[in-house]
Amino acid sequence: MNENGELLLVDDDATFCRVLARALTRRGFTVSQAGDGSAALTQARQQPPDFAVIDLSMPGESGLQLIQPLIAINADMRIVVLTGYASIATAVEAIKLGAMHYLTKPADADAVCQAFQLDTGNAGIDVTEQPVPLNRVEWEHIQRVLKECDGNISATARRLGMHRRTLQRKLQKRPSR
Incomplete structure (x- = not known):
């Protein structure tokens, strides 16, 4: 380096x-x-x-x-x-x-x-058998749809079928690990 x-x-x-x-x-x-x-x-x-x-x-x-x-x-x-x-x-x-x-x-x-x-990834990293928590899956899905909507909160809320303010509240919370 x-x-x-x-x-x-x-x-x-x-x-x-x-x-x-x-x-x-x-x-x-x-x-x-x-x-x-x-x-x-x-x-x-x-x-x-x-x-x-x-x-x-x-x-x-x-x-x-x-x-x-x-x-x-x-x-x-x-x-x-x-x-x-x-x-x-x-x-x-x-x-x-x-x-x-x-x-x-x-x-x-x-x-x-x-x-x-680090120039390469770590193939030896531990792979966990625990399922991802539901609120983490929700967070990931919201982030994916938000990206597809180019960061537009209103368009994302419409696609997710939720109120815009509800989506904004969810985005302000930290995702679970």
Whole structure:
């Protein structure tokens, strides 16, 4: 891993961003920060980063929409997506779009650095026999339909046959593990 590499940290949570930036700086990265996708692209064009840590859920466009434009700026960029609301659908899409890893918050700087070092998956990971809880399956289904509706809450609620406010309440809750 290229310690002392340029790292772009994109997150709308200023406090989390500041704490993670400080920790990554101590680990040898030169960190620049952005609070949204457009600011991130502007910074990346001016100083192409070697690494990027992108929050999945931000105002405006999602972190998923930022992956390919960043890779277009630097094809060798190593991208890690962070989220507080993980779902299988968004994890798969992040990897398909070019991210090398997907971590759930709270993730510390050590986990981020370790994710940058992984070049392959882990075929030896434990496969659990426990069924996924029903509320987790519901969360995954909502996320999949929301993605199909391009993030439109009203269209998603119509497709799911539920009231828009009910859907908004469900989206504000953390999914079960």
